[in-house]
Amino acid sequence: MNRAPITKAGAERLRTELERLKSVERPRIIAAIAEARAHGDLKENAEYHAAREQQSFIEGRIAELEAALSTAEVIDVAKLNPGDRVVFGATVALEDEDSGETVTYQIVGDLEADIKQRLLAVSSPIARAMIGKSEGDSFEFKAPGGVRHYVIASVHYR
Known part of the structure; x- marks a missing residue:
């Protein structure tokens, strides 16, 4: 199972x-x-x-x-130690390369995802695009409004 x-x-x-x-x-x-x-x-x-x-x-x-x-x-996210790599449970600050805006999300399970609380489902397109990346890496993903470009500004586990 x-x-x-x-x-x-x-x-x-x-x-x-x-x-x-x-x-x-x-x-x-x-x-x-x-x-x-x-x-x-x-x-x-x-x-x-x-x-x-x-x-x-x-x-x-x-x-x-x-x-x-x-x-x-x-x-228990506090016990994870993947360094600055993005994995399940990471709290990630993203900088939009186009607008310069910064937004922070935590990658969580599908059951607890709540975009209003900035809790992203691990299965969401943006979370899948971030998984495995590290602090300082750039990535893009296809949003409903078009392709978005982000830099991972920081990765924390708490």
């Missing part, structure tokens, strides 16, 4: 979400369903149907998180 990599911090975030879903959201939905049931006719009871739909979503997310965490390979 191919185990999906996940950072230690990412695994903790997913475990926290799982615990919240089980201990807070699930009981809240069960109470909402019971309250909606008490209102009578279930066929035309919008609160009941909305609560059941939300329950279905929560149960699906719980199952998804449990399955993902049970098969994931948790990697």
Whole structure:
């Protein structure tokens, strides 16, 4: 079986979400369903149907998180020592060769990727273009808006 990599911090975030879903959201939905049931006719009871739909979503997310965490390979990024090479878990500062702008990303597992948090999936095109490169190396990748050129300004593992 191919185990999906996940950072230690990412695994903790997913475990926290799982615990919240089980201990807070699930009981809240069960109470909402019971309250909606008490209102009578279930066929035309919008609160009941909305609560059941939300329950279905929560149960699906719980199952998804449990399955993902049970098969994931948790990697402690702080214990990696690849020097200035980019590998899974690296926090990489990139300088756009065209605009001069600098942006920082961490390369993480697909389960924990969140572009808004600057967490790039290891399977993403830009992460694949960086893997194996070192500090000071240039690379290009095809973005939706065209080819982008970057220099790896720094590589850290924390």
